[in-house]
Amino acid sequence: MEEAPQSTKVYQPVLATALGILFVSTASIFIRFAQAEASSIVIAAARLVIASMVLLPLAFFRYREELRRLTKTEYQKAILSGVFLALHFASWITSLQYTSVASSVVLVTTTPLWVALLSPVVLKEPIRRAVVIGLAVSMTGSVIVGLANACDLANAGIVCQPGIFGSQTMLGNVLALFGAWMAAGYMLVGRQLRKSLSTIPYVALVYGMAALILLLAVVFRAEPVFSYSGETYLWLLLLGIFPQLLGHSLFNWALKYISAAYVSLTLLGEPIGTVILAIIFLKESPTLIEIVGAVLILIGIVIGSLHRSQPVNAA
Numbered sequence: 001m002e003e004a005p006q007s008t009k010v011y012q013p014v015l016a017t018a019l020g021i022l023f024v025s026t027a028s029i030f031i032r033f034a035q036a037e038a039s040s041i042v043i044a045a046a047r048l049v050i051a052s053m054v055l056l057p058l059a060f061f062r063y064r065e066e067l068r069r070l071t072k073t074e075y076q077k078a079i080l081s082g083v084f085l086a087l088h089f090a091s092w093i094t095s096l097q098y099t100s101v102a103s104s105v106v107l108v109t110t111t112p113l114w115v116a117l118l119s120p121v122v123l124k125e126p127i128r129r130a131v132v133i134g135l136a137v138s139m140t141g142s143v144i145v146g147l148a149n150a151c152d153l154a155n156a157g158i159v160c161q162p163g164i165f166g167s168q169t170m171l172g173n174v175l176a177l178f179g180a181w182m183a184a185g186y187m188l189v190g191r192q193l194r195k196s197l198s199t200i201p202y203v204a205l206v207y208g209m210a211a212l213i214l215l216l217a218v219v220f221r222a223e224p225v226f227s228y229s230g231e232t233y234l235w236l237l238l239l240g241i242f243p244q245l246l247g248h249s250l251f252n253w254a255l256k257y258i259s260a261a262y263v264s265l266t267l268l269g270e271p272i273g274t275v276i277l278a279i280i281f282l283k284e285s286p287t288l289i290e291i292v293g294a295v296l297i298l299i300g301i302v303i304g305s306l307h308r309s310q311p312v313n314a315a
Contacts, residue, residue: 013254018269020254023247025273027239028101029281031093034235037228040097041221043236044089045214050240052208059204066201077193082209084186090214092179099172101278102286103145105271106294107176110138112267113304114184122188134304141296144289145173199252207244268298 034043059067070078095104116131186206194202218225251267271294278284286294 016250016254020247020250021267021269021273023250024243024270025277027243027247028096028105028274029277030235030239030243031096032101032282034232034239035097037232038236039221039223040094041090041214041217042223042225043239044086044093045211045218046236047089047239047244048086048207048211048214050237051244052204052211054245055200055204056208059201063198063201066197067205070196074193074196077189078205079209081186081189081193081206083213084182084189085206085210086213086217088179088182088186089210090217091175091182095172095175095179097172098168099176100169100286100290101282101284102271102275102290102294103169103173104176105274106145106290106297107142107173108179108183109268109271110142110177110297110301111180111183111187112301113138114181115187116304118184118188123191131304134300134302136300137303138297138300141293141298141300142173142177144293144296199249203248203252268301271298 031040031043034046038046092104092108095108113131113135117127117135120127190202190206193206197205275286275294
């Protein structure tokens with residue numbers, strides 16, 4: 001009789017992270033399909049609005065006391081975290097218009113390394129040598145990915161086209177990397193805010209703020225939102241439910257039972273899952289140079305995350 005609880009603590013969280021990877025891997029595919037009609041800002045707003053519509057009522061009715069206890073400074077941090085999250089989704093989703101799914105997703109996955117690099121300044125946490133090494137390896141991979149669509153392997157080495165730094169692909173890669181930086185800001189501020197809030201009220205507050213910012217951007221830009229086909233609205237709905245609500249929620253739930261290091265490393269499965277889905281549904285295969293760069297980025301993230309074994313209290 002004692003085996004069941006132990007099995008639950010080991011088996012179910014591992015299954016949850018596996019399902020989480022599957023769900024978040026669909027994001028780029030849904031976005032690409034939705035971009036046939038909707039702009040990137042509308043897609044980013046829709047993703048967060050749908051998630052917020054579910055989470056905000058739940059947080060209000062079940063965690064009202066936690067929200068009431070927040071100080072003015074903590075609400076300011078929630079606003080700042082929401083700004084970072086809005087910029088993250090706006091820039092990363094826009095990057096998918098200009099660069100390949102493989103390049104975009106792998107570059108945005110460098111977020112954990114930027115968090116570790118900035119932690120000494122923001123959180124007063126010491127930086128480890130493994131993080132510096134991992135960042136160096138990943139940045140080498142990032143440069144290779146950035147050059148992938150403008151360069152080819154030849155007998156004489158790597159041959160690049162002229163004007164590569166002005167290409168649309170390079171713009172997409174830079175936007176994806178900017179998205180990683182904004183996600184790092186979101187996580188650093190969120191790490192401070194999570195000391196006062198459990199998971200549901202935290203994500204509800206931050207998602208809601210990001211959704212509001214993106215909705216204001218949609219209104220300011222006078223983006224059309226009621227003229228799409230039913231298929232586009234379906235992709236937007238699926239984007240809000242599967243990668244945002246289910247995917248991220250499963251990761252947050254798993255953090256209660258298994259180490260943050262394990263969850264962080266399993267997140268490396270997202271680019272792999274996304275590339276597989278891109279090959280199947282978008283007929284978009286990564287180039288050899290992209291694969292080399294992607295492998296270096298993932299190796300760098302593994303190196304930088306190997307000794308991060310502190311468990312995280314998630315509710």
